[in-house]
Amino acid sequence: MKNFKLFSRFKYPKIAVLILAIILAYIIFSNPSVSDFVSHLGNLSYLGVFIAGMLFTFGFTSPFAAGFFIILNPSNIWISGIIGGIGAVVSDLFIFNLIRVSFRDEFKRLGKTKLIKNTEKIIEKSLGHKIKTYLMYAIVGILIASPLPDEAGIIMLAGLTKIKVKTLAIVSFILNTIGILILLNL
Numbered sequence: 001m002k003n004f005k006l007f008s009r010f011k012y013p014k015i016a017v018l019i020l021a022i023i024l025a026y027i028i029f030s031n032p033s034v035s036d037f038v039s040h041l042g043n044l045s046y047l048g049v050f051i052a053g054m055l056f057t058f059g060f061t062s063p064f065a066a067g068f069f070i071i072l073n074p075s076n077i078w079i080s081g082i083i084g085g086i087g088a089v090v091s092d093l094f095i096f097n098l099i100r101v102s103f104r105d106e107f108k109r110l111g112k113t114k115l116i117k118n119t120e121k122i123i124e125k126s127l128g129h130k131i132k133t134y135l136m137y138a139i140v141g142i143l144i145a146s147p148l149p150d151e152a153g154i155i156m157l158a159g160l161t162k163i164k165v166k167t168l169a170i171v172s173f174i175l176n177t178i179g180i181l182i183l184l185n186l
Contacts, residue, residue: 029067053087059149085177
């Protein structure tokens with residue numbers, strides 16, 4: 001309990017844990033015995049790829065999923081990328097539905113505050129509506145396709161847009177599959 005109190009004194013404890021997860025994943029997947037173990041997981045067929053795809057979307061587990069994809073040497077990269085992308089979509093839809101339902105009231109209240117209204121006016125005036133929209137979707141796309149936490153991109157979509165679940169699933173699948181294919185080719 002004493003260690004938890006010490007950890008809670010950090011100004012940015014979640015970012016600190018994320019950085020520690022990245023460092024730990026690097027150390028773990030740099031070990032040759034772990035590389036051998038992961039390589040043998042390819043014998044589990046594509047179940048491991050699906051689970052790694054699910055882990056690819058969450059901030060604290062994405063470094064481990066990325067390490068898994070980098071070390072894994074699948075017989076068919078395309079099928080592995082697609083199956084990993086499907087796993088990532090499952091997690092993204094879970095995050096999206098959780099945020100959209102659980103945070104709806106807070107997003108509405110937040111949207112009515114002076115700070116948000118003034119910020120929107122300034123951005124709209126500086127960039128224009130179309131550029132602002134394209135910029136937001138570009139940022140969301142980068143967040144979803146990369147091993148960075150999808151939660152930030154999904155929060156932006158759930159809170160700032162009226163995107164349909166079907167559209168999100170398609171976009172998430174395409175972007176996550178591209179990101180996973182890139183990692184599988186490293």
